[in-house]
Amino acid sequence: MGTKFTLQQFENFLKNIDLNAYRERFSKIKTVEMDLPKSIQALKTIYEQYWDNIDSLQEPLNFDDYYELYWNTNKQDIETFWNNSGYGKTCDCFQNGLKARIYRTWASLITQIHGGYVAETVFGKNSVQMSPELDHQNIDMLIIDPTTKQEKLKIQIKKETHRPEIARMQKNVANENGVVDVYYIVPTAKDYENPRYKVNGKNFKAGDFKPFVKDFVKWNPESGTMNRLDNGFIIFTKNAFTGLI
16 A cells, blocks of 8 residues: 555645536536446445555546546456447447546545545544445445444445435434444535525525525634635535534
């Protein structure tokens, strides 16, 4: 295992991701949406590169460099899947579709992994475990006692584009599998830049703040659980994990 990135290194990496360019490239490409065989899923290489930093890099890989590593690591299995997928070799439908598919996985997982770095500032160094094996059990973070290795908490990260009000209330409640759900919301740029209602509606008046603002440190610096970087990337604050144990 290499030397893990610091929280600051990882946040600097997130700040420099050109989300708009990636959305332009990939948002409309949905040609490879079937279940991927476990042998070519991206979980292993993403956790290795961004959480374990097995190559002891000075900074995390950008997506294009990561995808090259992913392709080269899994090339034989990808070729086998490609040959059996029904996509021919005369167009770039499969290649473009797979890259778009892996990008969506990558973007989601680096949000979770950033959360792992933040959680360690709350629970202590080496207190957070993340891996493909845990992911397959629907556990995004396993919080342990670094000294005794005793399990203390299981966390699953959930995205809500239009998150219901009850979601924040349920943050500290374990689900039926004993896993605590920690939610994050991705407001549109338009909503974030215009956080007040412009006209009256049911249960709100013109000028009232929209519900999402209470979760962001911009409007709720004392207890906001999320922050939005200038490029639109949503990240967790310590408040997302404080009080879970």
